[in-house]
Amino acid sequence: MRGEGRPGAQDRLRAAIAALVLFALIMAGFWAASIRMRETNAERVRARLTTQMSVNAHTLSSAVSSRFALLSGLHEFVTVSLPEGPSRAEFDIFASGLYSGSQGIRAIQVAPKGIVSLVYPLEGNVTGNNLLTDARPEVADDVRRTLASSWIVISGPYELKQGGLGLVGRQQVRTPQGEFWGFTIIVLDVPPVLEEAGLSEAPPGTRFALRDDHGRVFAGEAQVFDDSPVTFPIALPDGEWTLAAVPAAGWEDASRDGLPLLWGTGVVIAVLLSALLYTGLTYQSRLRAEIDRQTRMLTEQRDLVAAVAETSPIGILVVDASSGAVTFANAAAERVLGVDRADIIGRTYDDPRWGVERGEGGPLPVQELAAARVIATGAAVHDIRHPIELPDGTRGLLSVNAGPITSPDGSPTAVVITVVDITEEYREHEELVRHRDRLESLVEERTRDLAAANEELDATNEELQAANAELEVSLSELERLNAELVKASNAKNEFLASMSHELRTPLNSVIGFSDLMLSGMVGKLTPEQLKQIGMINSSGKHLLDLINGVLDLSKIEAGQLKLDSVPVDVHRLVLGTVATLGPLAEAKGLVLSAEVDDECGTVVSDETRLRQVLINLAGNAIKFTDEGSVTVRAKCVSDELVIDVIDTGRGISAVDLPRIFDEFYRGADAVASSAEGTGLGLAVSRGFIEQLGGRIAVTSTPGEGSTFSIHLPLVRP
């Protein structure tokens, strides 16, 4: 892909070359202009210099000429005084007049016969010199020239004998007879003359040189003549000088005047125009690249839209708003309408072949068609549902949406129509409606049932409320009965507690006396008497046991049992129990043994009650064991004192096992074998142990034996 809207390297190169060519052309133009300008400048400078220096030249010429004009006066003055010539006094008067009237005159001299004899002023000047015999070449030559001429002859400028640059004008004087008489001479100082002409130094902005007619440069710079100067002839009474001048900066520089500005302007204009050209050209190629890019993007988007439309499951049609003809249709439209695309394209939206119908049958009026409505109003329409008869004769239901594509002025240029076949959906909808109706009737039916059930419930509720009221009455009756029971129970306890003494005292007498009679200490008894008294004795003991048991239980129930907390030596407790019951076991031929864990040592408990429980358990074991052994084993396991009473007796049946701790409960065997017992021993034992904070448990296998275990918290003194 080409750069996004940016000119390519080639375009930039082309633009750069064009800009460079333009730059070069503009610079060439300015170069030609600069040459022309230099020429014009040079001419102007020369003209200006000519004007400027011509004044100096003219002034110099007249300054020299006017001074040497005095020589004519002097010549006349001498000529009229011939043949003697003027006296010194006459000369002095005349010469002083000349001298004071004109600056720059060094000396005025008269030389009769060539001898300089009259000199004014005298100071600084030499007299007596004979010019005719003077050997100095410049003098001899000039004298010769003077003698050959009747007019002024000027010599110099040269260094004067008196010092300084001077100019000497001479004229020969002849007698009226035409004979040589002598010379009249005026010596001029050159510097004042130059000053008068403004040439004592170079005029501003110039260099100059003055050359005499011998080619000698006597003022300014000699090389000015080599620099193609402006020249001026300085006409003198005798001969001619040449004044030459050039610009102080030289012709080259002077003619450059204004050139830097011209070049500067040229460069600026060239750069600006080249840059403008470059920018213009690159902008043009950037525009071209941007147009390419936009075109590509549009093409891609058009392809994308076409692909999306083609794969859309919804039928899409585009209708031209002015002709009403379909201009586009996608694959789904073919499918939904059941018409080939070739037949769709070009067909107008109101063509009767579409088979669009009204809900109640018959063709749909044209103005109600979606496309017609959008064209008429310019607004979109949504979910218009039409039945339709497809070309193959089947009928269906369409959901139609349509919206306008508008021109910039807002009028619709085309209409986009989407068509969806909702036949199936409609059928499902109908089915749902049917289901809903059925559900509604079901709900109504159930509601009716519920109302009936509710009424029944209300009736039951009322009955319940009545029963409840009765119950409340019974409850208060029960509470009253309960209170009476509590009262009765308390009365029973009080009775038992108070009666124990009353009962036990006579019983003890009965038992004591019968024991005494049975022992034969009060006289010999007949066998019948022995039997009867023996029965009295055992009945008495049984009754005492019963009373003791009932008393213990009633104390436990009434919470009146008082427990001791004393140090108990476990070893002694167990051995004491075994010793007490030893004779009983022995009588039945049983082995009674004790095993005590050494670690048990001393614990804190109620020794009396503990012994009573142990005797009870071990007594039961001996009572219900016919052969084998009874073992009492004490051990201390973690925080517990555990005492097991193990026998090898008849065991306890599964029927009896859960009930043997109940008050007055005696096992079936015990009752059948008419073994002695009250059915209170285990109940009392459990009461004691629970009061001591422990529990009592039993395991038994009928025919093999039983094990009763006491678990007590281990409290050390």
Ligand code: ADP
């Ligand atoms: P009893 O005075 O009848 O011994 P207990 O409360 O001491 O009353 O015992 C209740 C019943 O538990 C006994 O009648 C007996 O059936 C049963 N029983 C108690 N200990 C044993 C034992 N070691 N072996 C077999 N049965 C026993």
